[in-house]
Amino acid sequence: MDPIERLTIIHGSDGTVFLEGELDAYTAPTLESELSDGPTEGDLRLDLSQVSFMDSTGIRAVIKADNELRARDNALVIVSPSPAVLRLLQLTSLDEHLRIEDGA
Amino acid sequence: MSTSAGTDLPAVDDAVVVDVPARARSLRLLRMAVADAAADLDMDLDTVESARIAVDELATLVLATATWSRLRVRINGLEGCLRVDGVPRGADGEVSAVTADRVVAELLAVCVDEYHVAEDSSFWFTIDKGTAGAVGSQ
Numbered sequence: 650m651d652p653i654e655r656l657t658i659i660h661g662s663d664g665t666v667f668l669e670g671e672l673d674a675y676t677a678p679t680l681e682s683e684l685s686d687g688p689t690e691g692d693l694r695l696d697l698s699q700v701s702f703m704d705s706t707g708i709r710a711v712i713k714a715d716n717e718l719r720a721r722d723n724a725l726v727i728v729s730p731s732p733a734v735l736r737l738l739q740l741t742s743l744d745e746h747l748r749i750e751d752g753a
Numbered sequence: 754m755s756t757s758a759g760t761d762l763p764a765v766d767d768a769v770v771v772d773v774p775a776r777a778r779s780l781r782l783l784r785m786a787v788a789d790a791a792a793d794l795d796m797d798l799d800t801v802e803s804a805r806i807a808v809d810e811l812a813t814l815v816l817a818t819a820t821w822s823r824l825r826v827r828i829n830g831l832e833g834c835l836r837v838d839g840v841p842r843g844a845d846g847e848v849s850a851v852t853a854d855r856v857v858a859e860l861l862a863v864c865v866d867e868y869h870v871a872e873d874s875s876f877w878f879t880i881d882k883g884t885a886g887a888v889g890s891q
Contacts, residue, residue, distance in 0.1 A: 655781070674813045675777035702784065704809045705856045733802060740863050741856055 658683050664691065665728060669699035672707030680707070684714045693718055694750075698729035703737050715747060726750055768829040775821035775841055783808050783826055790828045791835050796882050803864035804880050808837055810860055811868065811876045814851050818874045819844040833882035840875045848874060 656676035657669040666687070672680060687693065693714065697703075715725040727749045730738060738744040771786045773779035784805040791804040812824060822843025829836045851870045853861070861868050861878075868878035 671781060673777065673780050673809060674816070675780060702805065702809075704806060704813065705854070705860060706813065708856055736799070736802065737806070737860075741859050 656680065661696075663694075665694040665696050667696040667699070670701065672700055672703040672710070674704070674706045677706040677710045681710045681713060684710070685717075690721075690723070692724045692726055694726045694728050696728040697734045698731055700731050700734050703734050708737065708741060708743065711747070712743075724748055768827050770825060770827045772823060772825045775816055775824040775843075777813070777816060779824065780809050780812055783812055783824075786826070787828055787835075787837055790830050791880070794830045794833055794835060794882055796835070796880070800880060800882065804835055804837070806860055807864045807868065807878050807880070808839075810853075810857050810864075811870065811878060812839060814853055814857065814870060815839060815841050815874045815876060817849075818851055819846060819848040821845075821874075835880045835882075836877065837879075838875070838877040 655670045656672065656679055657667075658680065659667040659669070661667055666684075668680070670676065684693070695711070695714070700707075711725070711727070718725045725748065727734075727738075727747050729751060730749060735744070735749075738747065738749070769786060769790060771783060773782055787804045787808040788801050791801040796804070808826065812826070815821070815824065819841070821841040822845070824839060824841045826837060826839045829838075850872075851874060853870075865878040865880050868876065870876045
């Protein structure tokens, strides 16, 4: 199965990137590549409400994007993390360092 | 997937053995099998999720040590405790040391009660029902 079938990435009209599926060692490289090819200006809003699983490789992809955006004086905004993602961010204390917003 | 014990793992009745290609695309199958076993033990959702994370993280660590052929994971639930053992086989080339970065170490420490990764890249972890994490060791 292709990684894209397990992780769907949709670019919203307002610039928000919506992820749906699982973020693991199989799919995280797809996300990293997608984010690296993205716009170089402005903040990046990453909607994780439909991500059912994320592991440390997914965290690394998010941290990498956050670091790259901060280096350009922009921000990564995690929007509406799913319970599984939010728990992971809390377990690693990354919820204290990343900007997280409720999309509602 | 097989329900018989593997030849290179100690035989345990009622254990489920999942023998998969040692590739990242197999991680989801391992997570599903471990989550199913944890749910059978009536573990709560957080504990089931911890078990999914643990097998995923440990298998990912092992897959990074070499180009392995297969990964055999044995899942055993007994008296409210989930025990998961993993053994990779058929390394193509040299096997490097297992290295867990800070994030992985933190996750494993909070997700399981005990875990271990051996020099030969085999691993195990245990989660007791109701205790979604305590002390990890490597």
